[in-house]
Structures are given as C-alpha cells and as structure tokens.
Amino acid sequence: MEILRPRGLFEYFEILWRKKLLIFLVAASVSIASFLIIRRIPSIYESHASIVISNHGGNDERPLSVPTLTSLLQQMISQGNLTAITRRYDLYHQTNGPAPDPSVVVERLRKEIKTDIKMRNYYPDAPESLTISYSYTDPAIAQRVVADLVSLFEQTNVTMRRQAATELERFREKITEIEMRLQELAPQRDLALLRSEGAGRLDNGSSAVRAQRLAATGSIDSLVDKEFMLEKQIDEQKRQIAEQEKLVRSAPPASGLPSNSAYGVLLTRRAEVEGQIRDLATFATEKNPKMVQAKTQLAAINREIERLEGTGGTSLGAAINAASPDARELRTMRRELPRLETELEVTRRELNRKIKSLKELPKELPNPGLAETVPSGELNEARTEYDRLKARYDWLMTKQDSLQMLSGDDGQKVAMFQVIDPPIARMTPVGPNRRLLMLLGVGIALAFGTLVAAAMEFPRLFLIHNERDVEYYLGTPVLALIPETLTPFERRRRRGLWALRWLGLGLTAVAMISVLVTVLYRAQIFQILANR
Numbered sequence: 343m344e345i346l347r348p349r350g351l352f353e354y355f356e357i358l359w360r361k362k363l364l365i366f367l368v369a370a371s372v373s374i375a376s377f378l379i380i381r382r383i384p385s386i387y388e389s390h391a392s393i394v395i396s397n398h399g400g401n402d403e404r405p406l407s408v409p410t411l412t413s414l415l416q417q418m419i420s421q422g423n424l425t426a427i428t429r430r431y432d433l434y435h436q437t438n439g440p441a442p443d444p445s446v447v448v449e450r451l452r453k454e455i456k457t458d459i460k461m462r463n464y465y466p467d468a469p470e471s472l473t474i475s476y477s478y479t480d481p482a483i484a485q486r487v488v489a490d491l492v493s494l495f496e497q498t499n500v501t502m503r504r505q506a507a508t509e510l511e512r513f514r515e516k517i518t519e520i521e522m523r524l525q526e527l528a529p530q531r532d533l534a535l536l537r538s539e540g541a542g543r544l545d546n547g548s549s550a551v552r553a554q555r556l557a558a559t560g561s562i563d564s565l566v567d568k569e570f571m572l573e574k575q576i577d578e579q580k581r582q583i584a585e586q587e588k589l590v591r592s593a594p595p596a597s598g599l600p601s602n603s604a605y606g607v608l609l610t611r612r613a614e615v616e617g618q619i620r621d622l623a624t625f626a627t628e629k630n631p632k633m634v635q636a637k638t639q640l641a642a643i644n645r646e647i648e649r650l651e652g653t654g655g656t657s658l659g660a661a662i663n664a665a666s667p668d669a670r671e672l673r674t675m676r677r678e679l680p681r682l683e684t685e686l687e688v689t690r691r692e693l694n695r696k697i698k699s700l701k702e703l704p705k706e707l708p709n710p711g712l713a714e715t716v717p718s719g720e721l722n723e724a725r726t727e728y729d730r731l732k733a734r735y736d737w738l739m740t741k742q743d744s745l746q747m748l749s750g751d752d753g754q755k756v757a758m759f760q761v762i763d764p765p766i767a768r769m770t771p772v773g774p775n776r777r778l779l780m781l782l783g784v785g786i787a788l789a790f791g792t793l794v795a796a797a798m799e800f801p802r803l804f805l806i807h808n809e810r811d812v813e814y815y816l817g818t819p820v821l822a823l824i825p826e827t828l829t830p831f832e833r834r835r836r837r838g839l840w841a842l843r844w845l846g847l848g849l850t851a852v853a854m855i856s857v858l859v860t861v862l863y864r865a866q867i868f869q870i871l872a873n874r
Contacts, residue, residue: 346803347814361795363844368791369784371851375858376783376868383779383872385771389484390475391492392763395468409498411459411469416671418494419455422589424448427490431483454478455491481767488765495759502758510745513738520735527728558700559726563733565693572686579679586672608647615640635684642680774872782871 358365395411417423427433428447458473474491478484619636626633806812809820828836862868 345815347811349803357799358792358795361799364798364847365788365791365795367847367851368794369787371854372787372790372858373784375855375862376787377780378855378859379862379868380774380776380779380783382863383774383776383869384479386477386479386773386872387481387484387768387770388475388477388772389481389488389765389768390473390763391488391761391765393472393474393492393495394760394762395470395472396758396760411472413671414494414498415457418491419452420589421448422592423494424451427451427487430490431486433478433483433487451487477772481769485765485767492761492765496761499757499759506745510742513742513745517735517738517742520731520738524728524731524735527724527731555700555703555726556729558696558703559730560733562693562696562700563730563737565689565696566734567737569686569689569693572682572689576679576682576686579675579682583672583675583679586675590669590672605647605650608643608650612640612643612647615643631684631688634688635681638680638684639677642676646676779868779871783868786867 425444425448428444428451434447434450454476456475458475459469460471460473462468462470474488476484476487476491478487615636619633619640622630622633622636628634806815809823812818812820
C-alpha cells in the first residue's frame with residue numbers, strides 16, 4: 343500500500359506497547375553503556391583561597407608605587423607563569439595519543455582558574471577581597487596550583503616591605519634634617535610673630551599680602567610634593583616597563599609585520615590623536631597641558647609606527663607577538679609613561695610660575711613701633727620658611743606612619759594582601775553530578791529505544807493487519823473475523839521461534855554494550871555535560 347492510513351495517538355501508543363520488550367532491551371543496553379561511561383568520568387575537586395586587600399596609604403600621594411590588582415592578576419595568568427605551572431605539575435596529560443599542545447594546555451588552565459573580586463560598598467570604591475579557585479581531578483594538585491597562584495601576592499608583600507624599609511630610612515633622614523632646620527628658625531619665627539602681633543590690624547594691605555604669600559607658599563609645597571611623587575612614579579613605571587620587555591622578549595616570536603595587530607592599532611590610534619589635536623587647536627594654545635599631552639602621545643605613536651615599518655617585521659621588536667596579553671600590557675605601560683612625564687612637566691611649569699609670583703609679591707610693611715634689631719625682611723622670610731618646613735614635616739610624618747605599617751616596623755606585620763583562607767585539598771568532589779547524568783542517560787536510552795522500535799514498525803504501517811485497515815483500503819465494512827487456528831505443533835513451534843528471536847535480540851543487546859561504550863566515549867557527550 344502506498345497510502346498511509348490516518349491513525350490516532352492511541353493507536354501509535356498501542357504500536358509502541360507491542361514493542362515494549364524491544365524498547366526495554368535497547369534502552370537497557372544504552373543505559374548500561376551510559377552508566378559505564380559516567381563511571382569513567384573522573385571526579386573534580388576544587389581548591390580556593392581568599393585574600394583580603396588592605397589599603398594603607400592607598401590615596402594618590404602614597405610614598406610607594408603599589409602594583410594594582412589588575413596588573414597582579416594579569417601577571418598571575420600570564421603565559422610564562424601558567425606555562426611553568428603546567429610543566430611543574432604535568433597538568434592535563436594524556437596517557438595515550440600524541441602530547442597535547444602547550445598553548446592549548448595553558449589556555450585550558452587559564453579558563454579553569456576562577457577569580458572573584460569583591461568591591462567595597464562605601465566611598466572610595468576599591469577592591470576589598472579576592473577569591474581564587476581552581477578545579478582539577480587531583481585535590482592535592484589543585485591545592486598546589488592555587489598555592490602557586492597565591493604566592494605571587496605573598497611575593498608582592500615581601501617586595502613592598504623591602505621598598506617600604508628603604509623609603510622609611512630615607513624619610514627619617516629628611517625628617518631629622520627638617521627638625522634641625524626648624525630648631526634654627528624657631529627664634530626668628532617667634533620674633534616675627536611678636537612684631538606681627540604688635541602691628542595689630544592697622545594695615546589691611548599688609549595682611550592681604552601675607553595671606554597671598556601664605557597661599558602661594560602652600561601651593562608651592564603641594565606642587566613640590568606632587569613633583570616628588572611623579573618622579574617616583576616615573577622611575578617605577580620605567581622599571582616595570584623594563585621587566586615587562588624581558589617577559590615579552592621571552593615569548594615565542596610572531597610571523598612578522600603583516601600579522602602584527604599592533605600596527606593596525608597604532609594607525610587607528612594615530613588618527614584619533616590627530617583628530618583630537620585638530621579639535622584642541624580651535625580653542626587651546628600650544629602651551630595648553632592637553633595640547634602638550636596630545637602631541638607627546640602622537641610623537642610616541644609615530645616613533646612606534648616608524649620602528650615597525652623600518653624593521654619590516656624581522657627585528658626583535660617586530661617579532662614580539664602583539665596579540666599576547668604581555669605585549670598588550672607592555673603597550674599600556676608605554677602609553678602611561680608619556681602621560682606621567684607630561685604631567686611632571688606641567689607640574690614643574692606651574693611650580694616655576696608660583697615661585698615667580700611669590701617673588702613678585704610686595705614686601706610686608708615693617709612695624710616702626712618695635713626695635714629693629716633684626717631686619718624685618720629676614721624675619722618674614724624665616725617665618726615663611728618655618729611654615730613651609732612645618733607643612734613638609736607634617737606630610738613626612740604622615741607618610742612615615744604609612745611606611746611603618748607597610749614595612750612592619752611598628753610590630754603589627756600588616757600586609758597589603760592577607761591570605762585569610764589558605765588553599766586546602768578538599769576531598770569532597772564538586773562534580774560531576776552523576777545522578778543528573780544518569781537521568782540524562784536513561785532519557786537518551788528510552789529515546790533511542792523508541793526510535794529503534796518506530797523504525798522497525800514503520801514499514802508495517804502500510805500493510806493490512808486489522809479490520810480498520812480493511813475498511814480503509816477496500817472501502818468495505820467487515821462483517822466477521824475468523825480467528826487464526828493453529829495445531830498444537832504449530833503453537834509450540836511459534837513459541838519456540840518467539841523465544842529464540844528474543845534470546846537473539848537479548849544477546850545482540852549485550853554484545854552492543856561494548857560498541858555503545860566506544861561510541862559514547864568517542865562522542866564525549868557525557869564529558870561535555872559534566873563540564874557544564
């Protein structure tokens with residue numbers, strides 16, 4: 343018959359019910375194979391560590407160049423650091439087959455490392471804690487990997503303590519020098535105060551000049567401190583750039599200028615900076631700080647482009663893999679250095695203008711009612727110098743307290759990165775969820791068994807089996823049904839054939855288990871579901 347008789351949902355259920363034993367055998371085979379595959383999936387153990395981030399001297403005037411959390415995280419997951427860890431513990435090794443690609447292994451390790459940064463819920467917004475976790479089939483190796491990752495923050499604490507100790511000695515020497523100078527200027531300052539009090543408020547102009555002088559002196563002190571901090575930041579930035587260049591040079595070389603994505607990025611950046619300069623030229627002068635900074639960036643970009651075009655991608659600079667995280671970090675550091683240098687130059691110019699305006703202020707009028715044993719100009723200069731040194735002394739004392747906390751000289755041993763939850767080898771696995779995988783395996787087995795039964799029954803749908811098929815295909819109603827009559831021998835023979843057929847199907851299902859195990863293992867279905 344070429345036309346399929348329409349059937350209802352219950353008829354299809356009856357057909358599947360007739361094939362229930364076949365569905366059961368196929369589903370049992372697939373379920374057993376799935377169970378064997380799921381048992382082969384190794385358990386995953388997780389180890390994590392929690393780090394509290396302190397913010398001692400965390401403002402912009404801190405005496406040390408403290409590395410940012412972002413730079414430390416990039417250094418933690420850098421190619422060199424992760425390559426060393428994979429080689430040290432032989433991660434993701436294969437018992438059979440070719441050796442895995444090192445870059446693929448490093449990328450897999452980078453994906454398995456999870457970091458969770460918790461920010462403070464008050465102003466100023468800053469990271470408060472960090473959680474680092476890693477999952478692996480061996481709990482001891484997972485603990486060691488996390489310990490190696492956390493050791494980077496501990497090494498940073500040690501380095502900061504050494505720097506703080508060195509800076510603390512230098513600050514103490516400056517404090518001693520300022521204390522001696524203050525002791526020398528104290529008598530002259532007291533005499534100047536007596537003269538100022540004797541003069542009273544008779545001359546408002548003298549008071550205005552004094553206020554201007556004090557304001558100018560305070561601005562000069564602030565600019566001097568800012569100049570000092572910028573010089574320190576520039577020195578530290580140059581040191582970090584040198585270390586990053588060594589790290590980038592040790593990376594595998596790229597294939598030349600055509601594959602160097604930094605060349606296209608530089609061209610795009612040059613076009614943006616040139617457009618910015620054209621916009622600034624409409625309202626700003628050549629000495630404007632933004633104009634100076636933009637031209638400095640443009641000159642640095644042009645030099646980098648000329649270097650890449652001159653070498654043609656064959657020199658050491660062009661051989662650097664521009665797409666690597668280390669190279670991107672190096673470019674970020676290099677872009678930051680001209681900005682710091684421009685800011686330092688602007689600060690120095692502002693400092694020179696403040697000093698010049700301070701010298702141009704008129705002298706304060708002397709008080710004729712007091713004895714002129716000491717020239718009034720010298721007393722006023724001594725008083726101004728004393729106030730400036732006193733402000734400098736207070737600032738140095740504040741920074742000394744911060745350095746003592748960082749170096750541990752105060753006896754508290756407070757570190758910037760405190761490991762409050764060290765990594766441990768947890769013996770309880772976090773995955774895979776074998777019960778859920780078994781339920782999925784049973785569902786797949788039932789679906790596969792139903793599909794097999796449907797495939798075997800589909801050709802029979804076009805044949806005549808009952809009175810409904812006769813009425814549909816012949817268009818004649820059925821008056822009576824004649825039951826099939828068999829002899830005892832035919833009944834025994836039919837039962838034997840039925841038993842042999844199902845025995846053969848059972849043996850085939852058992853033999854198919856090993857085939858299904860191989861197929862499911864190659865398909866990696868449950869392995870993929872276990873990693874999600």
